[in-house]
Amino acid sequence: MCRKALTVILVIINLSIVSAQDTLSITLENVKYPYPVKFMPIHIENQDIRMAYMDVTPANPNGKTVMLFHGKNFGGYYWTNVIKWLSAKGYRVVVPDQVGFGKSSKPFIHYSFHQLARFNKQLLDTLGIKQIVLLGHSMGGMLATRFTLMYPQHVQKLLLEDPIGLEDYRTFVPYNSAADDYKKELQTSYQSIKKYYETSYFVKWKPEYDYLVKIAASVNKSADFPRYAMVAALTFEMIYEQPVCYEFGLIKVPTVLFIGKEDKTIVGKALLSDEEKTKHGQYRLLGPQTAKKIPNCKLIEFDNCGHIPHIEVPDKFLKALGESID
Template sequence: MLRNTIFLLLYTLSTIQLIAQEISPLGIALEGYKYPYPVNYIELHLQGESLKMAYMDVKPTNANGKTVILLHGKNFCGAYWGETAKDLQESGYRVIIPDQVGFGKSTKPIDLQYTFHLLAKNTKLLLDSLNINKANVLGHSMGGMLASRFALMYPENVDKLILLNPIGLEDWKRKVPYHSIDYWYEQELNKNYESIKKYQLESYYDGQWKEEYNEWVNLLAGWTLSPQYPQIAWNAALTYDMIFTQPVVYEFDQITAPTLLIIGQRDRTALGKGWVSEEVRNTLGNYPQLGKVTAKVIPDAELVELSNVGHLPHIEAYDRFIKPLLHFLKEE
């Protein structure tokens, strides 16, 4: 009872703050938010539930016969790949952009045991439904963990692998104390416009804010106005647990696909940094170091380091991101 009372109070305060910021409420499947390309759906039957997985299928005018699949991060959806998809399309690539189950315009299950293996299998089912046998796989942040898992599970279906400031280059549970899904759920319920912007400012952009970044704050903040926000928050909590407990770092040496690491050097993203001492915190999320180590472990890897760029190179420094990407994709 006390927990519900606290939630209602926090929810009311959050609503007042969001109205002050003129944030538009968004539905559980991002109703009210338009994606850059038409959205399609594939039906999935998982753990007793019938679910829909949303995706965009961007077809080129002058096709080169190759496909790129773009995998989004934890606090994002496929929409933030809009500019990337446009340039890939113009370069002849077919571009597939899914929203993973639990994210974006896809179904938010009542209760699902999330694993990266499951999300990789869902992604493979999507490609199979589109008769795509092989693709270049690009993953950002959490999408980098998923892209790595996909490449490990389905090596025969991967042309090239691109990891853009992926999380999971280190095993946080070796240094960070475990927190339960209930804890993550409470954290999600407490979110509002101010806390979301503060997190993105500090974690993604290292204190350097631009007006165009507001779109990705407003999207998450608009969700907190949904009557179904508790269900959204629950899915977010489940996927935090997945990220924390299912590291992929120990298997990088088994990746066989040619791999490009694009690493913004200002990035210091690490799950649970606020739960450890300053001494331990300073050892986490060191992307300049993590990028070099990972490039040495993956057998056929190339590293591009972007100086003075944070966690989202394709948002913060697009031109510096897209050039090495296109170059890598065109290499024989």
């Protein structure tokens, strides 16, 4: 996909993905996803909830399925160009919004990567899918790692795009309880979110990235925002307390690690001193270190790229994906 085509897609998304309303519901009812959204019912901890997902069937199927796991601050909507590319190549593409994110329910439950993995396995069982190529970005990379460790027989290949959790945040980020994080989440604003995205996610900010901030920030005005903020705190706690970095050596499937060399993402970055920030979150170092820990792992690095290669350097990412997926 050429840069001009991607820009057109992102401009269209920027104009249509959020309705004219300034306030978004915490389950993004007024956010337009690129493909029809379906829901899988789940009963968990005496609650009836639902998990949103897109199931995109290609015009000319090649018999293979790719599942995409989004990051913590995102939902299925930001995979648009990847879904289009995969579908054009004949892949069936399943794109869940994890429970607690996107259009899925925001329940007060014990959040764990093990439980989220089970939800995704339930979704695959519901859809009758036995084998997948699994691509996880950011937090979705941690979840994809856990899923693969739990269900290696169902994963043909593991693809990790700038996954968080390449280091154990507990060893250098000061502890905050969910209650502490909840207070912080309540204070988020458009300006604070955009500043974080600019300094952590991208090398150079472009107007076509604004829709990411708008979706993340516009739920703040919802009457249900306190619930959203609490779930955000609970899932931050999940990331902090449930590292996967010590188990990379146990991965049994072929793995590809995609790394933006300018990525400096740290979960809990705001709690660190400037000196500590320079010691951690350095993906140009963490990428090669992690690749050595994972058996049968290929490392692909992108120069002048931050945390989201499939958006920041889409042509390079899709080319690398095409060379790595089979």
